[in-house]
Amino acid sequence: MTRRAGPPMGKRVTRRWSAWLGVVVIGGSAFLYGAVDEGPPRTDADRVYSLAQNFGCPVCDGQSVAESDTVVARNIRQQIARRVDEGRSDEMIIAELEAVFPGNDYTPAASGLSSLVWILPVVAGAGALAGLFVVFRRWRQEIDSGASPADERLVARFLRESAAGGEGVLGGAVDDPRGGVVCPDGNAQTDGQGDVRQP
Amino acid sequence: MSNVTLGALLVALGAAGALAGVGVAVLGLLGRRRGWWRDSAMLVGLMAAAAGGAFLVMERALITRDFTVSFVAQHGSSRTPAVFNVATLWSALEGSILLWTLVLCGYVVAVVIKFRDRRDDPMMAWVMLTLFVVCGFFFLLMVGPARPFTSFDPLPFANGQPFDGPGPNPLLQNHILMAFHPPILYLGYVGFTVPFAFAIGALATGRVGEGWLLATRRWTVMAWGLLTLGVVLGAWWSYETLGWGGYWGWDPVENVSLLPWLTGTAFIHSVMVQERRGMLRVWNLSLVIATFALTILGTFITRSGVLESVHAFVESGIGPWFLSFFGLIVVISLGLIAWRGDALRAPGRIDSPASREGAFLMNNVLFAAFAFVVLLGTIFPLIVEAFDGRTLTVGSPYFERMTMPIGFVLLFLMAVAPVLPWRKASAGVLSDRLIRPAWSGVGAIVLSVLAGARGWAPLLAFGLGGFAGGAALRQLVLATRRQGWSGLTGRTNGGMIVHLGVVLIAVALAASNSYVRQETFEMTPGATAELSGHTFAFLGTEVVEYSNRVERRAAVRIDGGQVYEPAVAVYGFAGRLIGIPSVRSTLTDDVALSIAEMSDDGQTIFLRVTIQPLIVWLWIGGFVMAAGTLLAVAGGSRRSPIAPVSAPVSAADESGKALAQ
Numbered sequence: 001m002t003r004r005a006g007p008p009m010g011k012r013v014t015r016r017w018s019a020w021l022g023v024v025v026i027g028g029s030a031f032l033y034g035a036v037d038e039g040p041p042r043t044d045a046d047r048v049y050s051l052a053q054n055f056g057c058p059v060c061d062g063q064s065v066a067e068s069d070t071v072v073a074r075n076i077r078q079q080i081a082r083r084v085d086e087g088r089s090d091e092m093i094i095a096e097l098e099a100v101f102p103g104n105d106y107t108p109a110a111s112g113l114s115s116l117v118w119i120l121p122v123v124a125g126a127g128a129l130a131g132l133f134v135v136f137r138r139w140r141q142e143i144d145s146g147a148s149p150a151d152e153r154l155v156a157r158f159l160r161e162s163a164a165g166g167e168g169v170l171g172g173a174v175d176d177p178r179g180g181v182v183c184p185d186g187n188a189q190t191d192g193q194g195d196v197r198q199p
Numbered sequence: 200m201s202n203v204t205l206g207a208l209l210v211a212l213g214a215a216g217a218l219a220g221v222g223v224a225v226l227g228l229l230g231r232r233r234g235w236w237r238d239s240a241m242l243v244g245l246m247a248a249a250a251g252g253a254f255l256v257m258e259r260a261l262i263t264r265d266f267t268v269s270f271v272a273q274h275g276s277s278r279t280p281a282v283f284n285v286a287t288l289w290s291a292l293e294g295s296i297l298l299w300t301l302v303l304c305g306y307v308v309a310v311v312i313k314f315r316d317r318r319d320d321p322m323m324a325w326v327m328l329t330l331f332v333v334c335g336f337f338f339l340l341m342v343g344p345a346r347p348f349t350s351f352d353p354l355p356f357a358n359g360q361p362f363d364g365p366g367p368n369p370l371l372q373n374h375i376l377m378a379f380h381p382p383i384l385y386l387g388y389v390g391f392t393v394p395f396a397f398a399i400g401a402l403a404t405g406r407v408g409e410g411w412l413l414a415t416r417r418w419t420v421m422a423w424g425l426l427t428l429g430v431v432l433g434a435w436w437s438y439e440t441l442g443w444g445g446y447w448g449w450d451p452v453e454n455v456s457l458l459p460w461l462t463g464t465a466f467i468h469s470v471m472v473q474e475r476r477g478m479l480r481v482w483n484l485s486l487v488i489a490t491f492a493l494t495i496l497g498t499f500i501t502r503s504g505v506l507e508s509v510h511a512f513v514e515s516g517i518g519p520w521f522l523s524f525f526g527l528i529v530v531i532s533l534g535l536i537a538w539r540g541d542a543l544r545a546p547g548r549i550d551s552p553a554s555r556e557g558a559f560l561m562n563n564v565l566f567a568a569f570a571f572v573v574l575l576g577t578i579f580p581l582i583v584e585a586f587d588g589r590t591l592t593v594g595s596p597y598f599e600r601m602t603m604p605i606g607f608v609l610l611f612l613m614a615v616a617p618v619l620p621w622r623k624a625s626a627g628v629l630s631d632r633l634i635r636p637a638w639s640g641v642g643a644i645v646l647s648v649l650a651g652a653r654g655w656a657p658l659l660a661f662g663l664g665g666f667a668g669g670a671a672l673r674q675l676v677l678a679t680r681r682q683g684w685s686g687l688t689g690r691t692n693g694g695m696i697v698h699l700g701v702v703l704i705a706v707a708l709a710a711s712n713s714y715v716r717q718e719t720f721e722m723t724p725g726a727t728a729e730l731s732g733h734t735f736a737f738l739g740t741e742v743v744e745y746s747n748r749v750e751r752r753a754a755v756r757i758d759g760g761q762v763y764e765p766a767v768a769v770y771g772f773a774g775r776l777i778g779i780p781s782v783r784s785t786l787t788d789d790v791a792l793s794i795a796e797m798s799d800d801g802q803t804i805f806l807r808v809t810i811q812p813l814i815v816w817l818w819i820g821g822f823v824m825a826a827g828t829l830l831a832v833a834g835g836s837r838r839s840p841i842a843p844v845s846a847p848v849s850a851a852d853e854s855g856k857a858l859a860q
Contacts, residue, residue, distance in 0.1 A: 016627075016630050016631070016634070019634050019638075020630065020634065020637070022638075022641075023634070023637045023638060023640075023641050026641050026645065027637075027640065027641035027644055027645075027662065030641070030644045030645045030648045031644050031648075031655075031658055031659070031662065033648055034644070034647065034648040034652060034653050034654070034655075034658045035653075035654065035655035035658055037653055038653060038654070039651070039653035039654070043718075045716075045717065045718040045719075046716065046717075049715075049717040049718075053595065054594065054595065054596050056592045056594060062448070062450045062451060062452075063448070063450075064443075064448065064594065064595070066443055066445075066717075067441060067443035067445065067448060068443075069442070069778055069795060074795065074796065077719075102590070103589065103590035103591055103592060104592055105592065106592055106593065106594025106595055106596050106597065107594070107596040107597060108579070108591060108593055108597055113583055113586060113587060113589075114583065114591060116579075117575060117576060117579045117593060117597065118597075118601075120575060121568065121571060121572045121575060121601055124568065124571055125568050128564050128567070128568065129564070132552075132560065132561070132564060136549065136552055136557075139548040139549055139550070140551075
């Protein structure tokens with residue numbers, strides 16, 4: 001099996017950086033353009049729908065005002081439409097509805113006991129990430145190289161080959177569907193667990 | 200023999216079989232009954248026959264309108280169409296428990312057949328004991344608080360008409376999906392009982408290595424796939440039936456169906472870390488136990504009436520039973536995990552966060568966080584009411600705000616994780632493997648902007664979707680180049696097809712939520728309206744009578760083409776008014792029409808029009824996920840079920856005996 005000679009290492013690195021630069025510039029520009037431009041303004045009907053979605057129907061089993069077709073829900077939708085016509089803000093409309101039908105605002109308050117529903121997931125998430133950070137740090141300290149002289153010779157050979165114009169660190173290696181890589185010369189392969197073994 | 204007597208006898212027989220099975224399995228564990236497996240197999244056959252027989256008796260009662268059965272009198276009707284007559288069984292509490300028990304017995308029969316060669320393995324005795332206990336619980340429910348077979352005296356009505364029942368809830372008899380969604384959902388829910396039983400068996404025997412994971416790998420993946428399909432079909436049913444243009448309302452019942460899916464998804468990813476590296480043993484056991492426990496908790500919430508939901512069954516006395524069973528599962532499982540603490544210590548380490556196992560760990564943290572947010576938001580109103588007596592509602596704004604960032608990070612991980620090697624990845628390898636998927640993400644953003652998409656959240660979702668889709672396609676291309684079409688099968692490659700389905704769903708969710716337009720138009724015949732570039736012409740109304748309902752339909756022509764007919768219907772003698780939406784689906788957008796109000800003479804309607812882009816891709820994505828699941832279990836190399844880390848059977852036999860003594 002003959003090996004296809006790849007471009008020199010320096011050229012490969014430049015090409016790689018150029019490709020990623022293109023991703024950042026083109027993707028970032030398109031994203032910023034689309035994110036900053038708000039598109040057509042929201043209509044009154046959009047606001048009514050959005051507000052009705054965020055307020056529970058007081059006489060229904062777990063349906064919002066937008067979902068329910070009960071008389072009460074229809075009346076509340078009409079009331080929302082009137083308030084939107086009058087130019088009131090979303091917050092004012094929801095506050096007025098909550099005063100008449102307490103406990104139906106779908107957005108829990110960020111104060112008092114209700115605030116726990118916002119705070120607890122953030123605290124738990126931060127705790128989990130901190131825990132992961134500590135565990136990884138401890139594992140890193142515990143791990144020594146553990147590589148045998150034969151393994152180290154094998155790695156050194158790969159590095160020499162790639163420096164001599166191979167196709168990367170593993171010299172044109174291709175992905176093994178199990179998650180490892182297979183080298184084109186058939187001399188060695190990783191077994192999907194990162195362990196290099198001779199065939 | 201009457202249906203009531205026969206059905207009650209069969210339920211009692213099944214309960215007796217389950218209780219006898221518990222006794223036989225215990226005797227087998229104690230070593231006092233050598234033929235315990237044969238006896239267990241017979242008792243499983245008895246239970247399955249009893250459950251199947253009871254199911255058929257109830258169906259016969261529903262189909263023949265035997266109103267001497269109380270369940271039929273309460274939920275059946277001579278006016279209900281045939282297909283919904285069959286589906287009436289799972290439209291109410293007692294019948295749904297009967298279906299659950301039948302599905303459970305079916306799984307237990309499959310376990311007995313599949314693992315018949317391991318009859319001398321003490322782990323199987325624990326597995327069978329666990330399965331018998333769960334079966335016993337459900338049979339006892341049917342003997343006690345959820346009796347499907349009780350007598351009723353169907354006296355004629357005052358006007359001399361013979362007795363007739365009201366039929367199932369009208370919402371449950373106006374769409375064909377009702378015939379498929381609950382059974383498929385139950386197949387998923389109940390399927391997690393099998394890996395749970397093996398987890399208990401592993402803990403009890405001390406064989407907490409990979410053996411139980413390998414033995415139940417396909418069972419878990421199939422249960423997960425069926426649960427996925429069941430949830431997607433449920434969303435589709437909501438969308439087609441409820442008429443408000445939505446498919447997921449973060450309703451408590453919807454949330455509790457999502458919870459086991461989330462922990463199950465975390466589990467099917469993290470098992471790979473244990474199989475490869477022998478790590479995350481406690482975590483995997485906890486996840487599978489949590490998944491099963493959450494199905495029981497979900498059943499409690501759905502059927503006890505503690506939370507209000509449009510999907511909930513009527514309030515019943517079944518709640519304390521489920522809550523007690525949930526408590527029992529949690530206490531026993533945690534006790535076993537604590538008892539096996541030393542054996543559960545992982546022999547390995549994760550070398551680097553930038554590795555396949557590091558990505559799986561992060562994936563699990565995110566799924567756990569997602570499940571925590573959903574669980575907290577669902578039960579938080581109960582907590583607040585218990586503490587200060589206030590009523591509170593937690594709805595979509597909370598869930599969307601809290602879960603959206605998690606969803607974004609999960610999409611990012613879906614792109615990166617498949618290209619990561621085990622142990623450690625160098626920057627060069629990552630760069631080479633990720634560049635094409637990254638360009639795929641860039642292409643998705645550019646195309647979306649050119650198509651007029653605006654807003655940071657949907658664009659980020661489209662970009663990450665393109666990135667993740669590109670990574671999945673890259674893996675599939677590599678695999679099919681090497682292996683041909685068989686490169687589409689096996690866990691890794693089937694999993695990538697599932698990822699493609701997830702990407703389709705994520706894109707559809709982002710588009711349909713971000714660019715939904717809804718407006719209600721007051722119209723008289725001949726009037727037209729316009730929304731988002733679509734025109735609607737109201738042509739008139741007509742009245743159509745069916746056996747179970749009277750429909751008043753409005754004919755509406757969309758974009759000068761086909762006529763669609765949303766309607767309002769009055770069902771049976773309950774006289775309940777139900778909207779029946781009509782939806783035009785295309786690959787680019789859906790136009791959903793529903794009647795918000797109609798005048799008595801039918802000359803004026805309030806037509807609610809909801810337009811959502813890309814919504815059909817939600818259902819396509821669901822079916823792609825189901826197809827990917829089938830491909831994941833269909834082929835690929837399998838490891839020997841003799842686990843490399845588990846203790847050999849002989850050694851475990853000793854631990855099993857020791858435990859039994």
